[in-house]
Structures are given as structure tokens and as C-alpha cells.
Amino acid sequence: MSAASCLHTEDQFLCSICLDVFTHPVSTPCGHNFCKSCIINHWDVKVPYDCPNCKEVFKTRPELKVNTFISEMVSQFRQSAQHEASSSSSEQQVSKPGEVPCDVCIGTKLKARKSCQVCLVSYCKTHLKPHLTMTGLKRHQLMDPVENLEGRMCEKHDKLLELFCKNDQMCVCVMCSVTDHKTHNVVPLREGYEVKKAKLGKTEAEIQQMIQKRRLKVAEFKQSVELSKKNADREMAEGVQVFSALMETVERCLNNLMDTIKEKQKETEEQAEGFIKELQQEISELEKRSSEVKKLSRSEDHLHLLQNITSLNTAPPTKNWTGVGVHPPSYEGTVVRAVKQLKETLSEQMKKLFEAELKRVQQYEVDLTLDPDTAHPALILSDDGKQVHCGDEEKNLPDNLERFSKYTIVSSKQSFSSGRFYFEVQVKGKTDWDLGVARESINRKGDITLTPQDGLWTIWLRNENEYKALADPPVDLSLQSGPEKVGVFVDYEEGLVSFYDIDAAALIYSFTGCSFTEKLYPYFEPCSNDGGKNSAPLIISPVRQTE
Template identity: 70%
Template sequence: MSAGSNQRSEDQFLCSICLDVFTDPVTTPCGHNFCKNCITQHWEDKVLYECPLCKDSFFARPQLNINTLLREMVDQFRRERQQEASSSSSEQQAAKPGEVPCDVCTGTKLKALKSCLECLTSYCQTHLEPHRTASGLKRHQLMEPVENLEDRMCRKHDKPLELFCRTDQTCVCMLCSVLDHKTHELVSLREESEGKKAELGKTEAEIQLMIQKRRLKIQELKESMKISKDAADRETAGGVQVFTPLMESVQRDLHQLIEEIQDEQKTTEKQAEDFIKDLEQEISELMKRSSEVEQLSRSADHLHLLQSFSTLKAAPPTKDWTEVRVRPPSYEGFVERAVEQLEEKIRKEMKKMIEAELKKVQQYAVDVTLDPDTANPELILSDDGKQVYCGDERKNLPKKPERFSHCANVSGHQSFSSGRFYFEVQVKGKTDWDLGVARESINRKGEITLSPQNGFWSIWLRNGNEYEALAGPSVRLHLQSGPEKVGVFVDYEEGLVFFYDVDAAVLIFSFTGCCFTEKLYPFFSPCPNYGGKNSAPLSICPVSQTV
């Protein structure tokens, strides 16, 4: 069939509306064919139905049925066209990027079907034919098409690399195995490849395990992010709840302050306006008297002048304005009092916040006991491990690496390497003490400097009233009153250590941004008793809700 005949044949199966091969062809009463969906959409919203080709009109919308004969012819046409396209594609398939091209083709390089290790050439189906028919070429070793065939040949003997030398861990040809590697352990490429595949399988399994671990880590980090966001949202809501009424109170106080100042100013203005009104009234009366005196002095009626003289001679009664003053009001102290009231409100709100925070951290209370194996020989511990004070004599105790040898220190028996924990210690009656947490690897021998750099997060009291946070350098703490019971809270993951005055519900000091990588132990020092002045013990107390 000629090309023109093919074109005419294809035109017979094209819908004149969509210009594509028919889909579900239907025939109108005038004999023309269209896709069912095309003619249906063409007639939508029309009052007069007409054929798109011949313009024949129909007053009633025709009932259209699928032309089964034409549909079968269209389906046959589609199948033939697909077969022709498939046959043409398989016969003339050009090499795509990444595919091995035929080395013989000129012009368009077709896709290679095989590579010859003898010829070091890759062939398409057409140029491969001699290797399948010629007796001399049939003996050549063919393989799946590959690039850089010269890399598969021994550079020394120009022979295919067919063996693997396990001794030298290299691929060799047959001549190499006889001449250069005859005493070495040789195996086929297939055998070695299978072994390497097994190793790659292990590597792949390890990689998949690493991928899985990292996916789990991603999930863990996402969960941490969610927890962090939830905590941030809660804190934000709490902050809004606290600060909104505080800001409203500030606005009210500011409005009240402005009103008080304005009231004072209005009172002063009213007083001045009243004085001015009286003065203007007196001026008016004086001006009237002045006019009367002036007229009388020009009068030619001597009798009238003498009769009026005694009345007009004296000035009308007026007020002595010499000492009258309008003193501007003093606003000194207005702002100071307002600020003091605001500070008092803030202190009350802060106290409420600390009370709520302390109540929350007390939920993480743990049972802490003192570890006698860490106690300095001068210390005396109670039988239940809850109290410690410094004695007058140094006991002869076994030397242990965990024991504090020089300073009057002792650690808690319990350690913590995650989560949150809280404990309370009574310090009532003492003039000196140290309290906090310490990491496991701290120095326990000789002189010890308490600081985070040395593994201690602690505060202390000296001389009965000198409180310091040993933050390296130390921070002087100005407390309104000395605490009798100190609460210690630690959040391991967040790197926080907080100290509270439990009874007053006051935050004493906070270490933030700490990086904990070891076990943490509660840390105590009752300090020397100084002849009985500091003989009261440090006592670990049971935790009860303070508010």
C-alpha cells in the first residue's frame, strides 16, 4: 500500500471535531461519524442541533448509538499502527545516553547488542550478523555490550582478562597465569565476583542498617522538635497568661497616674482662673470709678462737685493682692509611688510564678541518701544516710578512689544520667555549707575548686550571710533572708540546675546551658564546725508540696 493510500486510510478514522482517531464512534442521521463524547459536547446547550460537517439540522436531539462496525475497524487500525511503530522502533533504535553505541555505524549510532572481546568492538544487530554466520567469527567471545573494551584486555599480553589472582588482588589473562602468576592462587572471575557480591551484600546490609539508624535518629529529632515546640507553646501560653493581666494593670496604673497629675493641674488652673476673675472684676470697678472721678474733675457745677467729692475721693474697696500666689503643684513622688506599686505587683506575680514552678519541679522528687564510701573521714553520717555534719576528729577509714580525702565533702549514693530530678536539703542553723550536683569524674583528692569547669554546679554560704553561686567566676547572691531549706532541681537533657528557697518560694540561682555527658551525683558539704558554731547538720528532707 502506498504512502498516499495509508494517509487516506488514516483520514477515514479521524473525528472532524477532535482531529484524532475515533473513540466510541457514532453516526448522525445525515450519515457522518464523530466521537460520541465530541458530538455530545458540541450539542450541549444548543436549541437547534446540526451536523458540524454538512450543517443538516435536527429539531429534536438525535438518539446516537455506537457504530460497532466502525469501532472494530478503528481498533484494528490502532493495533496495526502500534505494531508498525513497535517494529520500526526495534529495527532502528538509536543509542540513548548511557547506552553502548555500535562502533561500526556511521551517522546515527544504533544501540549495540553485543561486544566482541576479540575484535574489541561493539556491534548493533545488523553489524553483528557476520559474527553469527561467518565460521571464523563464530569462535569470537561475545558478551553483553560494554564500553572501554580495552580495559578488559591484558595490557601486557593483549588477551582477555579471565582470571583473578587473589595473591596480588588483580585480574589477569591466561598467559599471565602461566608466566607471571603460576604460583599464585588463581580463580575464575565468576568465582571471585560471587565472593565479592557476598561482601557487597554485607556492605549493603550495613549501609541499610546505617540508613535505618539515621532514619530513626531523624524520627527522634523530629519527636524532640515536637516536644520542644509543645513546651515552647505551653510556656508561651503561660507567659501570655501572666503578662496580659500585668500589662493591663500597668495600663490602668498609668491611666490613674495621668489622671492624678491632670487633677492636680486642673485644681491649680481653677484657682488661678478664680483669682483672675476677681482681679478683672476689681479692674472693671476701678475703671468705672476712674471715669467718674475724671468726669467730676472736669465738671463746672461747683455744687455737684462738692456734694460728690466725699463719695468719689476714696478708691472702691479692693483686695490686697500682694501676697496672693498660684504655686505650681509638686508632682515629685507621683511616678516613684506608681513605680513602687508596679514593682510590688511584679514581685507578687513573680512569687506566684516561682510557686507554680516549684510545685511543678517537686513532682520530680527522688529519694537521695548519702554514700559513706565517698565521705571525707571528718564527716559523720546518720545511720539512715539522710544527715551529715563535721566532727572534731578524723576517722581512720579505708582509702578509696571515690572518697574525698581533703575537703569535707560527700556525694549522694544515687546517680542520674537522664531526665529530671529534685531533692531538698535543710540548712537551718548553719553558718557555712556547700550544695549542688557533681559529675562522676570530679577530682576527689587534695584541694578542690568548685566550678562547672571542674564538674561542680553548686552554691554555698560563708560566714552566716555571704551567699555565692560558684559559676566560675563566683556570683554574689543578694537574698532578702537566708533560706532554711534549699531545693535542687536538675534537667539533664536541657542542661539546667536550679536552686530554690523552698519556704519563701524564691529562685536563688540557675545554671543554664550546661552540657552533661556523665552521671551526676548530688553533692554536699557541711563544712568544718568551727568550734561548734557550724555544728548543725545538713539534712536531706522528704519533699512535700509547698503550695
């Protein structure tokens, strides 16, 4: 389409065949005007010859006359239209990447304002004017500019996709609605659009909510990383401090050991040197006397020998060395005593270290109460749900799914599926007990193997002094004294279950590398009464922070 699109209301300057401004306008005998090439092409394929406007039929091909008046008016109009189009184009925006360009613009493409669903063409403001002014074009359906207008045509019937089939969830044309989709629920495109748009609004809201949740999760992860970094820095600083102190202690003990040995060696050397000096002095005196005796024995002077022999017969004063000796010092036990001292020093530092660790895990204390619906019928629970011991006979209780039926076990009401938690249990006065955590799905009605593979992470006491961590295989625990209160700490994500002797501020045992996938329940087994020997209860105790 040319600059004729700039026409305001001058429909008379448009050829009714090409809908463009006249080019070499000619008149037919009936008085209608056309482009010369348009009417010639029309009559080349149309016989008998007729007027495209009024349909008057001519017996012979009419002789065409140039309409000079129309030619002059068209010439003036073209100049005016070109000027107007040039001015209008300068005011419009050039199409940018991602925007729909005008299909009619030659050279620089302006931004399209509308797309015609009939012409399948997108128009800028200038080239859109005929659709806003011409009677025939006003009936065309306009829409916001879109690309690929050909894709809006039915491939099968070459008609506009202006309906929506709800059954097949697809856009169809009028022909499709009476053929392939005849029995389907077909609605106008706008109705389908409104329904889908409403769903999109809901979907968008859901997506925004998902985005927000994920942003919060990102913030949570960043906060976790920052917290982890702070904890790591703290642990490394404490580790450097502890091991530096340990190395200083070891070095100090080693230096003390070396000094002790060197001191003994020095004393031995000094004693030997004193004896040697004294002996050498006596040897010197004896050698001198020996020389005098030898000289006198060679004398031929009778008087001289007799006068001096008495003084030479008397031995010079000397020490009796028979019982004198240098005994090398005994070093047996020196290293052992040094290591024992080191061990005592390290034990003190280890205790301080465990006290600090225990103080940290105690911050994750949870308030637990025993669940009577899980308790074995022989167990007796306190009213506040904090104590449990085994009675002499079983009560008649409902055998619900949660209840442990074969072993004297009870779990807490509270469960945990993430994070960290800590609790303390008094075991004072008992000869047998089990403590730990159990996953939700453990067998509550039959045999239970107390191993992590079967979902239990526990330690136990048997026969007053036999302590074990029930790993696979079980681990014997060598404890200097039996704990009276046991602390249990669980880090779900880390896969860690640790047991502490509260009074000794010592670590009893840790299960590491555990894989938790279910809820975890604190687990208590006071074991049988044993004729009153094991009648003391297990007591869930409030945490008393270590000093």
C-alpha cells in the same frame, strides 16, 4: 559480523577463515570452500600454499574456481537470514542509557544479552546465536553483558583476568599467577567473587542499618524541630501576654500618677480662683467707696458734706486676708510611691511567672540517690541514700578513685550526658552548704576551685546569710530570705544550670552558655558540723508540684 549470525545449524555456509557467510565463494583443488578474498589474502602471506582446513600443500598457487552451487545457496540463505534478523530485531529491546549495547549492531543498537570473554564483544539475542550453535564458538566463555571488556585483559600479558590474588587483593591472569604472584594465594575468579560477594552482602546489610539509623535520626531531628517550634510559639505567646500585662500595668500606674498630680493641681487652682474672685469683689466695692469719698471731698456744699461724711467714713465690709494664702501642693514622694506600687504589682506578676516556669522544669524530676563510694570519710549518709550530714570524725574507708578525700563532698550515683534533669534539696536549718553539678573528671583528691572552668556549677551559703553563685568571678546573691528548699535544673544541650527558691517560687541564679562535654553528677557538700551549728542534713526531696 553480518547477518550470518542468524544461522541456525548451517555451519557449511560459513567461511572457516572469517567465520562469516561466504562472500564470492571459491573452491580449492582439495574441495574446501572459502571466501575468495579470504583465501587470496591467506596465500599472500602463507608460503608454501596450503589449505587452511585440511593443510594439503600445493606446489604452485592453485587456480580458484567459483562454486556456483554454494553461491546460490548463500544468496538464498542471506535473504532468509536478513528476514529472520529483521523479525528478531523488532522483538528485541533497544539499548537504553545505562544498559550495555550490542557491539555488532549497525545503526540502532539493541540491548546486549551476553558478553564473550574470548571475543571481548557484547552480543544481542540475534548476534549471539553463533556462540550458541557453532562448535568452536560454544567453547567461548559467556557472561552477563558488561561494558569495557578490554579492561578485563591483563595489560602486561594481554590475557584474560580470570584469577584473583588474595594477598594483593587484585585480579590477575594465568601468566601473572606464575610470575609476579607465584608464591601468593591465587584462586579462580569465581571463588574470589563469592567471598567478596558475601562480604558485600554483609556490607550492604550494615549500610542499610546505617541508613535506617540515619532515617530515624532525621525523624528525631524533625520531631525536635517541631517540638522546638511548639515551645517557641508557646514562649512567644506567653511573652507577649506577660509583657502586654506589664505594659498595661505600667501605663495604668502612670495614668494614676498623672491623675493624682492633676487632681492636686486642680484643687489648688480652684482654691486660688475662689480667693481671687472674692478679692476682686471687695476691690470693686472699695473702688466704688473711694470714688464717692473723692467726689464728696470736692463738694463746696457745707451741709451736704456734713450730712454724708458719717456714712462714707464707715468702711465697707471686707475680709481680713492677712493669714489667707494659697499653698502649692507637695509632690515629693508621689512618683516614688507610684513606682513602689508598680514594683509590688510587678513582683506579683513575676512571682506568677516564676511559678509557671518552676512548674515546667519540675516535669524533668529525676530520682537521685547519694553514692557512698564518692562520699568523704567524715560524711554520714542515710540508709536510703537521700540524706547527708557531716560527722565529728572521719571513718576508715577505702580510698578508691571515686571518693572525695579533701572536701566534705558526695555525688549522686546517677549521671547525665544529655537532655534535661531536675532535683530538689532541703537546706533548712543549715548555716553552710554547697549545691550544684560537677563534671566527671573533677579533682577528687586535692584542691578544688569551685568555678565552671574547673567543672563545677554551684551556689553556696556561708555564715548563715552569705549567698554566692560561684561563677568567675563569684556573684553575690541578694536574697530577701534564705531558701529552705533549693531546686536545681540542668539543660545539657542548652548549657544551662538554674537554681530556684522553691517556697518563694523565685529564680536564685542561672549559669548560661555552659559547654558540657562530659557526664554531669549532682553535687552535694553539707560542709563541716561546726560544733553542731551546721548539723542539719542536706535532704534530696521529692518534688511537690507548685499550685
